[in-house]
Amino acid sequence: xxxxxxxxxxxxxxxxxxxxxxxxxxxxxxxxxxxxxxxxxxxxxxxxxxxxxxxxxxxxxxxxxxxxxxxxxxxxxxxxxxxxxxxxxxxxxxxxxxxxxxxxxxxxxxxxxxxxxxxxxxxxxxxxxxxxxxxxxxxxxxxxxxxxxxxxxxxxxxxxxxxxxxxxxxxxxxxxxxxxxxxxxxxxxxxxxxxxxxxxxxxxxxxxxxxxxxxxxxxxxxxxxxxxxxxxxxxxxxxxxxxxxxxxxxxxxxxxxxxxxxxxxxxxxxxxxxxxxxxxxxxxxxxxxxxxxxxxxxxxxxxxxxxxxxxxxxxxxxxxxxxxxxxxxxxxxxxxxxxxxxxxxxxxxxxxxxxxxxxxxxxxxxxxxxxxxxxxxxxxxxxxxxxxxxxxxxxxxxxxxxxxxxxxxxxxxxxxxxxxxxxx
Amino acid sequence: xxxxxxxxxxxxxxxxxxxxxxxxxxxxxxxxxxxxxxxxxxxxxxxxxxxxxxxxxxxxxxxxxxxxxxxxxxxxxxxxxxxxxxxxxxxxxxxxxxxxxxxxxxxxxxxxxxxxxxxxxxxxxxxxxxxxxxxxxxxxxxxxxxxxxxxxxxxxxxxxxxxxxxxxxxxxxxxxxxxxxxxxxxxxxxxxxxxxxxxxxxxxxxxxxxxxxxxxxxxxxxxxxxxxxxxxxxxxxxxxxxxxxxxxxxxxxxxxxxxxxxxxxxxxxxxxxxxxxxxxxxxxxxx
Numbered sequence: 038x039x040x041x042x043x044x045x046x047x048x049x050x051x052x053x054x055x056x057x058x059x060x061x062x063x064x065x066x067x068x069x070x071x072x073x074x075x076x077x078x079x080x081x082x083x084x085x086x087x088x089x090x091x092x093x094x095x096x097x098x099x100x101x102x103x104x105x106x107x108x109x110x111x112x113x114x115x116x117x118x119x120x121x122x123x124x125x126x127x128x129x130x131x132x133x134x135x136x137x138x139x140x141x142x143x144x145x146x147x148x149x150x151x152x153x154x155x156x157x158x159x160x161x162x163x164x165x166x167x168x169x170x171x172x173x174x175x176x177x178x179x180x181x182x183x184x185x186x187x188x189x190x191x192x193x194x195x196x197x198x199x200x201x202x203x204x205x206x207x208x209x210x211x212x213x214x215x216x217x218x219x220x221x222x223x224x225x226x227x228x229x230x231x232x233x234x235x236x237x238x239x240x241x242x243x244x245x246x247x248x249x250x251x252x253x254x255x256x257x258x259x260x261x262x263x264x265x266x267x268x269x270x271x272x273x274x275x276x277x278x279x280x281x282x283x284x285x286x287x288x289x290x291x292x293x294x295x296x297x298x299x300x301x302x303x304x305x306x307x308x309x310x311x312x313x314x315x316x317x318x319x320x321x322x323x324x325x326x327x328x329x330x331x332x333x334x335x336x337x338x339x340x341x342x343x344x345x346x347x348x349x350x351x352x353x354x355x356x357x358x359x360x361x362x363x364x365x366x367x368x369x370x371x372x373x374x375x376x377x378x379x380x381x382x383x384x385x386x387x388x389x390x391x392x393x394x395x396x397x398x399x400x401x402x403x404x405x406x407x408x409x410x411x412x413x414x415x416x417x418x419x420x421x422x423x424x425x426x427x428x429x430x431x432x433x434x435x436x437x438x439x440x441x442x443x444x445x446x447x448x449x450x451x452x453x454x455x456x457x458x459x460x461x
Numbered sequence: 462x463x464x465x466x467x468x469x470x471x472x473x474x475x476x477x478x479x480x481x482x483x484x485x486x487x488x489x490x491x492x493x494x495x496x497x498x499x500x501x502x503x504x505x506x507x508x509x510x511x512x513x514x515x516x517x518x519x520x521x522x523x524x525x526x527x528x529x530x531x532x533x534x535x536x537x538x539x540x541x542x543x544x545x546x547x548x549x550x551x552x553x554x555x556x557x558x559x560x561x562x563x564x565x566x567x568x569x570x571x572x573x574x575x576x577x578x579x580x581x582x583x584x585x586x587x588x589x590x591x592x593x594x595x596x597x598x599x600x601x602x603x604x605x606x607x608x609x610x611x612x613x614x615x616x617x618x619x620x621x622x623x624x625x626x627x628x629x630x631x632x633x634x635x636x637x638x639x640x641x642x643x644x645x646x647x648x649x650x651x652x653x654x655x656x657x658x659x660x661x662x663x664x665x666x667x668x669x670x671x672x673x674x675x676x677x678x679x680x681x682x683x684x685x686x687x688x689x690x691x692x693x694x695x696x697x698x699x700x701x702x703x704x705x706x707x708x709x710x711x712x713x714x715x716x717x718x719x720x721x722x723x724x725x726x727x728x729x730x731x732x733x734x735x736x737x738x739x740x741x742x743x744x745x746x747x748x
Contacts (some may be wrong), residue, residue: 082567097683263478265725266716267713287678298601
């Protein structure tokens with residue numbers, strides 16, 4: 038429907054830039070004819086929808102701030118963010134990514150939340166040479182899951198998050214602060230996360246052995262199980278005091294209740310995935326007290342948004358005030374995704390030119406609300422690592438509160454409490 | 462001892478599967494109707510209980526007083542208005558319609574309740590257990606098993622000892638002939654769905670106490686329910702209980718060998734029974 042005059046504009050765009058700059062100041066209307074389109078793929082429905090709860094707030098924030106347009110090289114552009122639902126399905130994510138690229142003709146495509154969303158979108162972007170920015174997937178499944186070559190990296194796709202090595206270091210950091218018999222029980226499911234965490238090469242087992250822990254690993258189970266009796270009896274028999282794993286919330290709830298019913302009482306319980314959201318902890322009631330998890334972001338993180346200027350605490354407070362829901366970790370990552378995207382657009386020589394946006398993304402050196410983002414200094418090309426610390430939940434007045442209890446890798450993020458043993 | 466524990470826990474798990482499967486079994490038994498939205502109806506029942514717990518502060522199990530009749534009424538009206546139109550010789554329209562229901566229901570719940578993982582706490586009952594020797598039996602799993610036996614026993618009694626129950630059995634034998642006897646088939650079908658929905662309400666509330674649920678948790682419940690129905694024999698209520706227990710014990714023993722075998726062991730037993738006895742263990746007598 039819209040008239041496609043961008044090609045002719047682009048040809049003499051640079052020449053007009055100076056003229057445009059002069060005219061924008063008194064009459065912005067004239068220069069707002071060009072629109073930068075950002076595509077955003079997110080799992081709004083389906084099992085991953087909990088990751089997308091903060092979408093509406095973040096999008097609203099950015100749309101409001103960008104309502105007056107974005108000034109790049111003296112010219113003001115409209116910015117339009119087009120959102121597509123992946124339905125928590127990787128095939129669907131690839132399809133909507135194609136729609137964004139071919140039908141909406143976005144200039145930059147973004148995606149968040151688990152390999153099921155970020156990998157297919159990034160694959161499509163790489164194939165069709167559209168600049169792509171993603172986060173909220175540990176970097177190994179994103180990079181190696183897409184057959185990334187550490188020597189070459191990718192041309193069009195950039196990603197920032199932490200990695201498996203950070204989880205291992207954070208979890209053992211929590212455990213090293215406690216007095217236990219160092220017997221670790223593991224609940225790792227037969228899915229990409231469980232297999233990576235339990236891998237004898239890159240996962241927990243070699244690190245645990247090196248640090249003097251005894252590992253009790255009954256084996257990979259199928260997710261969404263209704264019965265964990267076999268694992269519980271194995272853990273009880275081995276005298277497990279530290280329990281870990283990476284399971285979806287229903288599995289944890291089933292396991293944790295069965296553990297109580299069958300008299301299994303570990304002193305330290307540190308899980309990925311299941312224990313990241315306050316809603317899940319709240320649903321466990323008093324049984325949520327003392328559980329620990331990895332923390333990608335919290336209101337106490339000493340970082341601020343480069344876009345709105347809000348500190349982490351202010352961002353969390355604004356979210357809670359606007360939605361009435363407790364803050365969640367994906368909030369800051371959604372925010373940072375658009376922050377970094379806008380930053381790259383601002384630095385691009387010509388935001389209508391894909392290669393120009395790509396080069397600007399590659400040169401990113403930015404202080405975001407989740408920490409510094411720089412794609413040149415990552416463990417592999419196109420990847421930037423964000424800091425990870427450890428946290429423990431406490432139930433105060435019936436509400437879950439997350440305290441930072443382990444910061445060995447990132448001392449800049451302050452500890453707010455010491456690790457306490459469950460039931461002790 | 463570990464093996465005895467695996468079997469006991471497997472039997473209790475079987476009660477859960479039978480409870481999930483009972484409504485499915487009933488609807489199939491009476492009207493040859495496959496309800497693909499069964500799992501989502503269970504989750505809807507759980508969310509209904511959640512609403513009541515949050516607004517009235519009821520104990521989760523007490524919410525059944527309201528959830529059960531509401532679901533039953535909903536089932537009756539739904540059958541009269543919608544599902545009766547697709548009941549017939551061909552099983553495909555019912556599958557398509559209920560598949561659509563499943564999608565609609567999931568998205569309605571997502572819209573209304575968000576994707577948050579929820580659970581209903583039954584207080585001290587959650588973690589209560591008692592020991593027999595070195596076995597530890599949880600109160601909630603036992604309650605679920607008891608509920609399954611009570612529900613299936615109750616339904617069996619209803620079918621054997623009441624007039625409506627006998628009419629339902631007659632419908633099951635030949636739905637077209639009973640019209641000649643002066644019975645209203647549409648009404649009987651709706652009664653069957655109302656009963657099935659009442660069972661779904663019980664399953665939903667107990668599931669909400671047992672584990673976390675969210676709007677997309679339904680379909681995963683469906684597979685084991687189907688397997689329990691088919692192992693037990695289509696349309697046989699006690700067969701469904703037996704099917705659930707066989708499935709639960711197979712999974713328990715599989716998990717004891719290796720947790721990776723848990724689900725596989727259940728599927729293998731299911732396949733073996735399909736090969737050896739395709740009509741299931743206790744098939745309903747064909748009239």
